[in-house]
Amino acid sequence: MSDDNKNLGNDLNDMLDDAKDNAKKAGETISKKVNEITDEAKESAKEFSDDAKETFSNAPGDNKKMLAGILAILLGAFGVHKFILGYNKEGGILLGITLLGIVLSCVGVGIIVVWLTGLVGLIEGIIYLTKSDEDFYNTYQVGKKSWF
Structure with a gap:
């Protein structure tokens, strides 16, 4: 076994x-x-x-066109779209005017100032979004056109 x-x-x-x-x-x-x-x-x-x-x-513009256009429509009064495109001075101007308008809104004049800066942002946003990608790139990133 x-x-x-x-x-x-x-x-x-x-x-x-x-x-x-x-x-x-x-x-x-x-x-x-x-x-x-x-x-x-x-x-x-x-x-x-x-x-x-x-x-x-x-794709010209590195897709900044869509971002800048939407931010211009939504937050144009604060100049956010200008900062996105690299226009820091112009963005600071819009932001400063809007903040001054907010401070002056107790007087009544400030409301008009804030409304006007918002209108500038709305118009620029519509312009950004209606341009072709190539035209936007050539105008705002190569040509450095800072307003309208």
Whole structure:
């Protein structure tokens, strides 16, 4: 009976060794597949990134047109759209006039001042949004036209 146990033990050890070898081979195969998939994903991501850079580098204005136009309509009195476009002096002027109008609103004249600066922002926002991307870029970012 002890010879049978030894043979059974040897058979079990052989099966265990075979299972280890098969698991090792499967692990190597899986590792190779994972590396292949990872390399393909990296290549696809690089191609997508390059395509996106090419697409958006051709878009003049770096998408500032839409942002500046919407902010001009919503917060034009505070000159936020001017700061977005890099016109810090003009943005400061609008902001200062609006704040002065808010302070003077207790007198009554300030309400008109705030209303007028808001109207300036509304008009500029409409102008920004109705221009083509190329025209906006050439006018406000290359030509540096700061008002209307």
